[in-house]
Structures are given as structure tokens and as C-alpha cells.
Amino acid sequence: MIRWMRRWPRRPHDPERNAAEYVTGELPKRARRWFEAHLLGCEDCWREVLLGRLGRRVAEEAREQAPAGLRDRVRAAVQLTGEAGPAGARDPFGP
């Protein structure tokens, strides 16, 4: 990680990738601290992080729970397929 941080200032960085890792929460602790300090001075990364965060919030609004009826349907289909054995391994609700 220290190697990663040392390399960063000398390399052209990728605001898209950095923002995606940061917003997803996949930067290790020390790298995250470094990146947060970097954000204060880098307009490109700052902007991408803001956009990434907002986009993630919008995406999360779209999360849905599977309907209860679907759970029952899948359970029944698996049980039937299991009981039918190899010869009946086709989708019991299929054509």
C-alpha cells in the first residue's frame, strides 16, 4: 500500500477509476486517507467523486425485493425438479 501511495503522485491518475474505488468503499484505509487529502487539491477527482456518490444513491433507490410469490415459485420448481430425478430434470413449469 505504501508503494501504491508513493507511486500515485508521479503517475497520471485516473479520476474515474479512483472515484469508483473510493465510492464503492474498496480503497484500503491508508489509501483512502491519502485519496481524501488528494481530493482537496484535485478538481477532477472531486467532481467525479460527487457524481459517483450521487449516481450510487440514485441506483440504490432502484433496489427491489423479490416478490414473495416468486420465492414460493422457485422453491416449488426446485422441489419438483429434485423429486423428478434425472429424467425429469427439465423445468417442470417450462414447455
Added chain:
Amino acid sequence: MVSDQDEFLRETMGAMDLVFNLSRRLTDRRQDAEDLVQDTFLQAFRAWKDHRRPKRVEPWLATICLNLARSRYRARARRPADVSLEEWMVRSSADPESLAVGRIEREELYRAMQGLPEEQRVAIALVDLSGCSTYEAAEIMRTPRGTVLSRLHRGRRALARLLGDRIEEVIR
């Protein structure tokens, strides 16, 4: 003795929401999504019975779901992705103020997600909706992790535009 199906259901049903959310991003109609979920679990069960069992069921089911969608549903799926998000927003005459987070209608959100290019939609569905890491998403999508990060960010950025004027205020 626990049957194969009981063991399978016990291990995999917790991933139902993951598979459902992924299926919703891969199909245009809710009924198609539900069919895809069922097909995914049935195909996974057949592999399970053949003792092909994964270390983690979530990425395994997501991979099966994605492959099934591509091979069986893609050809017949209508492609709202042909319309860009910006075009869709203009066509729908959406008021930017009403598109702020928390006030976006679910249907609009769904359409906006469907308006993203498929690879961005899948990356978002896997990481933001299903909780996969980008390492897992890269494995599922059979693409380098850097590509996943790029697709993920571009998709998020496009969705952020739903916030219209408000986001510009934040950035300025």
C-alpha cells in the same frame, strides 16, 4: 438426511434478491425477470445435483443469471439502450427539479437504468444493487477489474444526471 433440494434452497435462497435485481436490469418486463430468476435457480440446482458447488453462491448465481440472459433473452429483448439517457430525459419532458433523489418515481428510475448501456447497467446491478465487490463483478463479467470500475463510474455518472440542476449546484 437432508435432500439435495433442501440443501440447495437453504444455501441459495438468501441470494434471491440479488438474482432478482440483476434480472430486472437484464430484462424489459417484470414477468421476464421473474422467469429469468426461476431459470437461474433451476440451472444452478442441476449443477448442484452434479456436485458442482461453488465456494460462494452469490457470484455463482449472478454468473448463471447473466449467461442465461445473454443466451436466451437478449435476442428478443427490446433495446431501450438505443435511446440515450439524455434523449430519454428530453423526450419525457422531465422537470429537473422533480428528479432529485428521493422524489424520483420508481418507474422513471427503472427506465433510466434500462437506458444505460448494458455493460454499465450490469456493473451497477452487481455492485450497487447486489453488493458484489468489483473483484467479484470482474469475475462474473469476465472482464478486467479496471474495466468494471470504469463502467460502474460511467453508469453512476449518467444516473447522477437525473439530479439535473441540483447536481450542478452541488458541484459549483
